[in-house]
Amino acid sequence: MATKSVPVTLSKVTKIFKDPKTRAEVHAVEDANFDVKPGELVTLLGPSGCGKTTMLRMIGGFELPTKGRILIGETDVTFLPPNGRQTATVFQSYGLFPHMDVFDNVAYGLKIRKLSQREIKSRVDAVLDLVGLSELAHRAPGRLSGGQQQRVALARSLVVEPQVLLLDEPLSNLDALLREQMRVEIRRIQKSLGITAIYVTHDRIEAMSLSDRVIVMRDGRIQQIGTPGDVYERPVSVFVAGFVGKVAFFPAQLEGIDGAGRALCTVGGRQVHAGSAAEGLRVGARVVVMARPESLRLVGREEAVAMGLVTARVYLGSSVEIYVKTDTGEILVQVDDPSGKAIPSEGEAVWIGFDEKRVRVLPAE
């Protein structure tokens, strides 16, 4: 089942829907440009309504772009119907054929391709084995658990050896534990087949743990494209920083940027050398300094950039999460290895400081 991996290219893709009642135009996707490299798994991440599913449906051929081009390998597939392109989609609701058993569901695509009975049998058996469903080949899909249905959907897409695998929130109907399992499973299968895959999700943990690269979207526009590390540690905007992980923001004034990319700014009356800064910032502008919970700590008054009252403590064993209410909002401070440390109690006033090397300056929204 080794297919030649192909790239996917979207250039200037725009999708405008017309509201049938009000005739108003809705820009679901605006000017999207990106490449997916052969064998890469790229995640489209964003809140619901950001256009990520529309983007996937355009790649799959279920929607036509209003403008722009989509290429799979060398082929322009922009206007090809779904059955004319080498993509296979795993749908959020799976879309299993309820009147066929597991075997026939998986064999469907092969029967359309008019393969011989023997070939169909051997390929379906192989793929059912891959997803661990050999035992259930003759069950009706209605009598499978959610996780099993998910595997059937995946097997059905993989068996036709598509050039690109498209996954539309495939895990959203599963419970938390199963979701984690399937996440690992999908990643394992995708890597072992070396298939190019595009994955849509609104779950940042799923996106971070699965992907080679993440595309963060908002209101139809791509905000940032990068590795999970990039978007977590070096987000380009307050939105991306907030969407991909827990974060605290401190209003600040940008004083200058040095040659190494470090930014000098004033936070809470203190001068800070932030470890990095987003591009295109102007000296003197109002900015925010972002800090992840793991780079925040409780400090003495002289080192502090903010002050507040403890509203809650959450003991997690390896760490303690302390929620602090400050003038600029609630801040989560993570205290690692808490044993033996003095943990402030609720209602207590605390001072918060951060590891200057690990904070980043972003444009204010």
Place this chain on the structure above:
Amino acid sequence: MFTKKKLIVFAVVCAIFAAGEYWIFSTLQKSFEKNSLMEMTSLVKAMAASAPKDDGALAAWAEQLAGTYAGSRFFVIRGVPGEEGSEGVGGDRALFDLVARPANAAIAARAAESVSYLEVFRWPEHVSFSGVPYTLMVAPVPDEENSSARATLLVAVDSSGYVAYGRLIQTLALVAFALFALGLGIATFSRDPVSGYAILVLAAVVIAFVAYPLLEAVRLTLVKEGRFSFGVWKTILSNRQYLQALWGSVQLGIVTATISTFIGFVYAFAVARTGMKGKKLVTALATMPVISPPFSLTLSIILLFGKNGIVTKQLLGLQNFNIYGLGGLALVQTISMFPIAFLTMQGVLQAIDSTLEDASLDLNASRWYTFSHVTLPLAAPGLLSSWLLVFTNSLADFANPLLLSGSYRVLSVESYIEVTGMSRLDNGAALSLLLLLPTLTAFLVQRRWVSRKSFVVVTGKPSTRLSDLASPAARRALTGFVAVVSGFIVALYATIVAGCFVKNWGIDYSFTLMNIGEALTRGRQALLSTITLAGIATPIAGILSMVAAVILVRKKFPGKRLLESLIMTPFAIPGTLIGISFILAFNKPPLLLVGTGAILVINYVIRELPVGLEGGVAALRQIDPSIEEAAADLGADQATIFRTIILPLIRPAFISSMSYTFVRSMTAVSAIIFLISARWYHITIQIYNFSENLRFGLASVLSTTLIVIVLAVFGLMRLLVRQSEFLEKTVTTQ
């Protein structure tokens, strides 16, 4: 999609097709022209040869020709026109004036030249006299030596048929080209050509068989002697008799709708909200009148309450009791139509969350107070909806009034009499259009307004137990009422069966089997042709309605709303109007269908499409679209998806749509009665004829046969649908 290359290919192929088509059709037309010219020339030569020797008799000869060849015009000129000494002798002066017109001088000169060479000349253009096109021929009348023309004969041959043929050829060529270009366009530019073709076919069907006939009907009422006029409408709206019929229809509709809604509500309440026993039996009995053939209930009412009715004459000894009229009609319509109200109200009452009633009872409201302040207001939109549904049905009803109206006038029967009795098609069309006014209003109100105002509370949680709102005494009263009505229904059907075995109802009640033999012999041809045609229509309507459902639910395309409305139209308009508009539209080219079996099949199909479509749409809405998308994604085209995924999944809707089509086609009357022919007769009309001739025994046998067939078909459908019931459960798991 539109790329430059595709556009060029499209344009080139279209041009080649157009060129080929032009060649074919112009050859056709030319050869036809040549033939007809030859024919006409020899005809005219023969005419000229019959000229009297005596020049003085030429004028009389012209008159004589005109007498022999009606529809043609003649004029005789002595000598060759334009030459010295020539003069008009006699005949139709208009011909001479035309030839002598200064503007035509050049042509006339050529004609004169031909004549002097003793050749027949054909006027190059068609000429027209009082609106009719003619071919004008100028023929020499040779002298005795056959060397020169001693006279000239002008002959104008009526060629309206010829001109119409030319127009037909041109229309056909244009239609062929349009179809080719559309088909090619879809194949070239569409991502989903199969759906494109399906839309094209559906559109063609509804335009040709819904829109076109109705427009023809409207046109007929607005045109008098080739001119636009409100004359027909003026006649209709100023005639007391017609207005009486309009009021009669509305009055009957109001009475029937009101009583039916009341009985339907009592039934629904007893079944849905009380612990009455025998609910299944009651429901089954109540649905009988909906599916049973027309005339059967009327027939049994006549047998029971007619002049020689067993109740009126034998039991009560009434002389000259008259069941014909508003009372009898309201009775039979109520029995036939209250089930509509019952089924509607049952759905509404079952959907009302009974915890609301529990809450009211819990707040110490009495049962009556709860019923009148909670249940009834919640059910009110359903009541109005039932009323409107029955009202429309009563107005459109044709079969019952046809037999039972007596001197009472209703529009549907009135328009039938206008068309078949008086041959006044325009008045008939206008009357049935008049019927559309209240029907369509009620239909639209029901659709647009009532269905939106529904208060039905859908909680998704099925109530485990419905609270019994009726007190024991009230329940007994309800049960008693339902039992009486149900008993009456049973009695009606028993009467029909009894009618089969009675020698001469009302006079001689002795047992006989003769009726069965005679009815089946005389009705055999009608029965066979009805089954054949309904059998042909059934799969066509079934497939077409499912295809339409898929396209209307799943596809986006311009004109979708219009297509949907056109498909639904036959559902909302009375059958008589459809029947009349069909004869108007299809008794002439290009679609000359009157008298064929095809017109019946087409009529069945377009009338049953809406019902099948609704069923298909409801079934499709239950299916997650991603199932079909998954199939497309795996490489299936639209046709394969329809065959392998959609059809198996909506099988129950498909089967029931087909069985309804079959049954309703077999029991159709109102449109069919205009369209039957000696070769393609219809069983229901046979029943009507037997009843009209007071052969009630024969009518009973055919009615019973039809009831048995209908029940058998529905039984079969139940069986087939049950087999696929497992599907419905799994389809909606997601």
